[in-house]
Every structure is written in structure tokens, then in C-alpha cells.
Amino acid sequence: MSTSLAAYASRAVPRYTSYPTAPHFREDFAPSTYAEWLRRTDPAAPVSLYLHVPFCRAVCSYCGCNMKLASRYAPIAAYAAALHDEIALAACLLPRGLPVGHLAWGGGTPTALSPDDLAALMERLRRHFIFRPDAELSIESDPRTLTAEMAQRIGALGFTRASFGVQEFDPRVQQAINRIQPPDMVARAVDGLRGAGVSRINFDLIYGLPHQTEETLLTTIATAAAMRPDRIALFGYAHVPWMAKRQRLIDEAALPDGTARARQSERAAEVLIGLGYQPIGLDHLALPDDSMAIAARAGTLHRNFQGYTTDTADTLIGFGATAIGRSPFGHVQNIAEPGAWARAIGRFILPVAKGVAISAEDRLRGEVIERIMCDGEVDTDAVASRLGCATGWCGDELKTLDGMAGDGLLMRTGTAITLTAEGRKLSRVVAAVFDTYLAAGRARHSVAV
Ligand code: SF4
Known part of the structure; x- marks a missing residue:
């Protein structure tokens, strides 16, 4: 990369998962405005749903997500109960029987829910919305904690896609980011879900991690690609310790510099393309028959707060603490702290913390x-x-x-x-x-x- 391009690369700019971007959502936004937006939802147009589960069994030190460590199930059970109420609250405002084309569960770790609680929440959604036969149902999981029973239940509930944070297989890097998951553990999780009928698998890989080198990254890619994930998100580690306090555990001296990051990103993409993956946008690659590769070729790819998406719906209804939603009228984000989020729902108030009309x-x-x-x-x-x-x-x-x-x-x-x-x-x-x-x-x- 030339000196002028390197200067551009070091500019701090948003990821543009919405516009205006989340820091410009207004804190004086009224839940009643969002209620009005929900009431005015087009009853004929498919909507998308997102459910956020902010709990994890362990904390990865690179994590920038809104998550909470949960060593007991009681807070997760209470959270699941509040999710039921939030769905019912929104359903009272929305036109009845809205069609759904996309459903995504993210986190945190949605599979921290018990299989029965996940099934009950899916049943709740199916009571209020009509899932189209071709709807994509996706869920994020964690290879370290996914049980065989949960994998079976995910398949039985009709999920079509599952995502795993693989990041990097090198043991020293895994140690530095506090995420120990050897390749055979990931392979077992992938096989379990495929065996249960979940046909599409996504992997997240990260470059720019502490102690990561081009060599460790390329070895990771060879190991990951052998499991043939349909879609790979190849993200640069975003070191933002002023926002994500747990990143203060990362040794900054062990982070690759800008030149090394750029080289890692370039080589990783080159190798994946050589293995048959199609590059998509800034940071995704997919097998040519994956829906995202097809959308990219057709010029119908979109962005939402999760990054690149094939979702074309104008309305995305978010449930759960910190969930982001979108409508033709604007963007909203739920209260981040699960206790405050649940208390708002308990008072029959949409648990919106901020939003912006566009x-x-x-x-x-x-x-x-x-x-x-x-x-x-x-x-x-x-x-x-x-x-x-x-x-x-x-x-x-x-x-x-x-x-x-x-x-x-x-x-x-x-x-x-x-x-x-x-x-x-x-x-x-x-x-x-x-x-x-x-x-x-x-x-x-x-x-x-
Ligand atoms: S990276 Fe994923 S699994 Fe790790 S703490 Fe964050 S949300 Fe949880």
C-alpha cells in the first residue's frame, strides 16, 4: 500500500451499518414515536426480526459486543420471560400476521438460552408473525458451549443458518484473546448442526489480533476452509478500549501495526478467493451458491447493523437489550442494560433508549x-x-x-x-x-x- 493509501487506511471512520450512524441516534427520542412507527408498518410488506441475547459463559477480551457474563441460568430465564413480553407488546401495535422474510438471533450467545426457552420464544414469534416458507432463520452460536441437544433443537425449529465466531486457531492468539477453541471443537459443532439439518454455516475470522501473524492467519484459514463454511466474515480487530473496556486486557504492544494488518487482510482474502470463495463488499466472502454471493452479483446486497445482509425488508424489528431496529421512518435502539430494559417492558413501555427519524x-x-x-x-x-x-x-x-x-x-x-x-x-x-x-x-x- 502506498503512503497516501496508508494515510487513508489509518482514518477513523464509521462502519456504516446505518445512516445516520448509531452515535447520532438521539437520547431524547420518545418510545411513543416508535409506537407510532410500528402502528404505521405496511401490513403487506415482509418485515425482518432480530432478537438479542446478551449473555455469554465466558468473556473474550477482544469483544466489543453488548454482553454480560452469566454463570447461572436464572438471569437468562428472567431475560427470556421479558423477551416474551416485549414481543407481545410490539405485536399489540403492529398489523396482525405480518409476513417475516428474515429472522436473526444474535448476541452475546443466543444458544446460552435453554433449548426449551429458545423453542418457546420461537413459538411466541410464530403466534404473532407469519414466517414465509423461504424465510431465512439464523442464529449465532459458540462452539465451546453448543450442546448436541441444542444443535438438534435448532435444526428441529427450522433454522437455516448458524454462525460461529472462529476468529483464529493459533493457541497463543487464542490465549491472548481468552477464547480457547481448538479446531476439532469447532468441527464437532459444525457437524452437529449440519447433521440436524441446518444447511448453511457462517464463520467469523479476525485479523489484527494480538500475536497474530500472516502465518497463523493463513494456517487458520486452511483449517477453517476445510470445514467448508458457506460464508466467511473477515473482520479487522477494532481496538476501541475507550468504548469496550474489556479490551484493556489486550496487550497493545502485541497488536500488529497498520502495515501488517493490511497485509494480513490482503493475503487472507487472496487465499480464500483461491479456495473458491467470492469476495463480497468490504469484509465478506462466500461460496458462489450462497445467498449473499448471489445478492452481491445481482447488486441487491444491503447493510444493516449486523454488517452485510441479503435482507431487503424496509422494516427490521429488534427485540432484546440493545437491539437496533429500523423502519422507513427512522432507526431505534433499545435500552442496553438488561434490568432497565426489562423494567420498561414491565411498565408496558417500548424499551427504546434512543432513535432518530430520517x-x-x-x-x-x-x-x-x-x-x-x-x-x-x-x-x-x-x-x-x-x-x-x-x-x-x-x-x-x-x-x-x-x-x-x-x-x-x-x-x-x-x-x-x-x-x-x-x-x-x-x-x-x-x-x-x-x-x-x-x-x-x-x-x-x-x-x-
Ligand atoms: S465475542 Fe461473542 S462469545 Fe465472546 S464475549 Fe463477545 S459476544 Fe460473548
């Missing part, structure tokens, strides 16, 4: 940012026309992009821009040109690569 300009800028992140190309006037906005709206942004074109990040023809191969690795930096909230500087972000 303007026509936000929608336009968000769409341009999403196409840059997903396709590596966009025509700003074409997007404006499609959304019924005035064309010729981004003169200043185009001037900034011309500077980036001079540095080899992109090519511009009129209002159409196409990122180069180098520019695609820096798509967050290019997308940030269209972000009018970034200058408000409310948040610190991780570096671009």
Missing part, C-alpha cells in the same frame, strides 16, 4: 453510502432520481472524490463513481465523504483497515 436527505445520503459499501460504485444523480430528489446535489462531495481519484481510490465520470481495487478496501473512507454527521464528531471510530 429526513429525505438522510435517505438519499444513506442510499449512496450503502451502494458504495455494497457495490463499490454508485451514480449519485441516479440515486437521487430513483428517490424523487433533485439531481446535482453533491458538488462539494464530488470535488473531494476527485482528490481521492488522484490518489487511486476511484474513477469518476460525471456523477458516477467506481472504486478501484485499492479503493474498495477503503470504501468506508469513500462513503464518509457523504456523511454530514461525521463532522459533528460525537464518536470515535476504528481505523478504516
